[in-house]
Amino acid sequence: QEQLVQSGAEVKKPGASVRVSCKASGYTFSFYYIHWVRQAPGQGLEWMGRISPDSGATNFARKFQGRVTMTRDTSINTAYMELSRLTSDDTAIYYCARDYGGKLDYGLDVWGQGTTVAVSS
């Protein structure tokens, strides 16, 4: 079955960077955008950006530009999200998710289990 499996929880110090991985299985990785969404404790969902696995093209939310990098390794069907210059405001669960329509922006139908990132001194 179609599945996204994310890397494990991270604890980081302010100013550090974190990289979260998202491994796809059960479908053709290159056909579907991968999006990244985060959720701070007790808060709503926040869209961070997306990557096209075949071309590597990315789009980011303005607030993350300059601080986020999204990459992929098609040989192992894995997408990565790296966030730098972490502050306590970046403490959140980070999700990767697949675009249901491939590249048609039809919503996010397959989600990873989430990766908790805690930023604390």
Next chain:
Amino acid sequence: DIQMTQSPSSLSTSVGDRVTITCRASHDIRNYLNWYQQKPGKAPKLLIYVASSLQSGVPSRFSGGGSGTDFTLTITSLQPDDFATYYCQQSYSTPHTFGQGTKLEIK
């Protein structure tokens, strides 16, 4: 960026009730509007995509409507499993912004 405004923020309801949640976009998003259900400790689940298309496996008591700037999610005859938080999301243009969420609580 397109702003998404959901109402209400929370709703106290009972099993069997009919519930409607609204979502308003700050700009015309045609029908690029999606609805998700999220339960505590779980990833969101896609319910409705492109405004009114029911995702596979989602019960038919869920329905979506609207176009342009005003959208609705309706749940007919609420079931115990439906008490959760619901989010709308526009996918018309990046950033694909979410509404702030609507929490359905048991009365």
